[in-house]
Amino acid sequence: MIIPGQAGDRRRGILVSLASVTVFVGLWWVCGRLKLMSPLILPPPQEIWDSALEILELGYHQTPLWRHVGVSLGRALVAFALAVAIGVPLGLAMGLFPILSSALEPFVQFFRPLPKIALIPLAILWLGIGEVSKVFLIFLSTLFTVVVGSAASVKGVGLGKLRLGAALGATRLQLIWKFILPASLPEIFTSVRLAVGVGWTTLIAAEMVAAESGMGWMVMNASSYMRTDIVMLGIILLGLTGYLLDYILVIIERFAAPWAGKE
Amino acid sequence: MAAFDASKDSPLAMSCCQGPKVNPAAPEGLNGPYPVDDGSFGPAPRPFNPKGAVEFKEVGHRYGDSKHGGGTEAVADFSAKIAAGSLVCLLGPSGCGKSTLLNLLAGFEKPTKGQVLVGEGAVTKPGPDRGVVFQEPNLLPWRKVLGNITLGPDLAGRPKDETLAKAKRFVELTGLTGFEKHAPYELSGGMKQRVALARAWISEPPIMVMDEPFGALDAQTRVSMQELLLDVWEKTGATILFVTHDVDEALFLADRILVMTPRPGRLARDLQSPLPRPRIYESLVVDPDYALLKREILLAMRQPEYVI
Known part of the structure; x- marks a missing residue:
């Protein structure tokens, strides 16, 4: 339930979040200490920490840890940038022009819920086993959410604002640039955040395609050697990086659309 | 502005300083003598x-x-x-x-x-000869108060200094002095509606x-807004x-x-x-x-x- 914020609520919220994470890790640590579970099934935090330090120093399969993180981030960011650069204008155009929307809607709704792993064979067949097919898979899973969200954001612009523009003598172009686009901005940001979340989940699928580095590949590879500690480390890194990506988007939105949610 | 000046020769348009025609036979109310109600639907004695x-x-x-x-x-x-x-x-x-x-x-x-x-x-x-004020203030949250007021002239591509001079006048008329750089979501409901009034009025539409x-x-704010409206109306003649x-x-x-x-x-x-x-x-x-x-x-x- 949302209660209108009081002073200090934000700080209290952060403290509660930190406390709950600390309690969770603490319980996990105690479980490991008491040897309640085999480290093969659930390695304790200490062991994961040690492996992290180890592969930071020596690398995993001759590749340093930062490179695994960097390679994955690179693939994802290129895909996200392409998806936003193509998806936002396309979605806006669909929102503005019903004919375009009717023409593209069937494809968008077909591809959006499709499990992108199913496209791996086609991606390899068409684009080979290089970086392009990996970026392509992440791009596809991001694109359609951006398109649908951007199209919906245009329809969400209130009739009042459009009538205001018309009454003030705005031309069609002015209505689009000065009214519809800025009014859609907060919702576009929301859809990009959702899409980045969806795209990030496809990373593993993308790195199943003949990869030799990357966090997703590291997890898959470590699992075949029963290195549960490294699997867990990979999962933690994937989660934290995803968290960070979303946070960066929140910060950008705060600058680009400071009015979001305050109207 | 010339169009708003009441012509002295027109029998319909009296100067605002002359006051209403007074019917000497009418009883005196608290507001003084009543104007003649002669049934003519002529314009009020003010600029129009x-x-x-x-x-x-x-x-x-x-x-x-x-x-x-x-x-x-x-x-x-x-x-x-x-x-x-x-x-x-x-x-x-x-x-x-x-x-x-x-x-x-x-x-x-x-x-x-x-x-x-x-x-x-x-x-x-729709056209700029008819200013519109809605029940919702409908302010654009990505523009500051001043930017919302100058929206009409900005869209019409009027010169910046001319627009700012006009905006200054309507900021004063609507009691928004000091709030020009505020964001719309920082204003109360009454203040938002003042911005909406100024925005519609800055182009001085005839209607x-x-x-x-x-x-x-709320009731108190409403009364002060009504007084504000009458005040601006008497000065512009829409x-x-x-x-x-x-x-x-x-x-x-x-x-x-x-x-x-x-x-x-x-x-x-x-x-x-x-x-x-x-x-x-x-x-x-x-x-x-x-x-x-x-x-x-x-x-x-x-x-x-x-x-x-």
Whole structure:
């Protein structure tokens, strides 16, 4: 339930979040200490920490840890940038022009819920086993959410604002640039955040395609050697990086659309 | 601005300093002697723009499937001539089609029957000759207060310094001095509506269309906004068509009150206000004429058969 914020609520919220994470890790640590579970099934935090330090120093399969993180981030960011650069204008155009929307809607709704792993064979067949097919898979899973969200954001612009523009003598172009686009901005940001979340989940699928580095590949590879500690480390890194990506988007939105949610 | 200057030769347009014509036989109210109510629907004695005349000509409007007689009939057979420079209130219960009439005048919708005329032509689409103030302030949150006020001139590509000079005048008139750089979401409801007023008025349209602009405000703020509206109106001379369901609001503001019937909206009563200006809210409510006019309006709104 949302209660209108009081002073200090934000700080209290952060403290509660930190406390709950600390309690969770603490319980996990105690479980490991008491040897309640085999480290093969659930390695304790200490062991994961040690492996992290180890592969930071020596690398995993001759590749340093930062490179695994960097390679994955690179693939994802290129895909996200392409998806936003193509998806936002396309979605806006669909929102503005019903004919375009009717023409593209069937494809968008077909591809959006499709499990992108199913496209791996086609991606390899068409684009080979290089970086392009990996970026392509992440791009596809991001694109359609951006398109649908951007199209919906245009329809969400209130009739009042459009009538205001018309009454003030705005031309069609002015209505689009000065009214519809800025009014859609907060919702576009929301859809990009959702899409980045969806795209990030496809990373593993993308790195199943003949990869030799990357966090997703590291997890898959470590699992075949029963290195549960490294699997867990990979999962933690994937989660934290995803968290960070979303946070960066929140910060950008705060600058680009400071009015979001305050109207 | 020349268009707003009342010509000295015109018998209709008196200078604002001359004061209203006084009927010596009329009893004296708290506001002093009453003006002559000679039945002429001439413009009020203040500056006005001759382009501000409005005429509803047998206007009917039906939503939905109008071809086969289905849908909802919002307005039926509505005719009224509104003199340039006057302040006319459209009064009626919710759903009586008064907002529909404003939408037709603003050009947001086309009447399914009849015509709405302004100046010399029929209304076909929205235009900057008709300023609109909505019930919602409808401010653009990505623009500061000043940017919202200058929106119209900015869209029309007017020179920046000219626009800023005008904006300064309307910021002062609407009591927004010191708030120019605030974001709209930092303002109270009343302040937001002041910005909306200034935004509509900065281009000095001959006609102002107001759809219950103070309906969402609390009683105290509403009274001060009504006083502000009268103040700005007397200084600019626009024709105002003001929709409200609040009888006291109509009585306080209007030269003339058009009472509408429930759906489909028809003209029930066309009443000229005898109340003198300047009006003082506290004195007005104990004025016998005020009470009589209010009684007449209340009766008209209660009984549909009261329709003449």
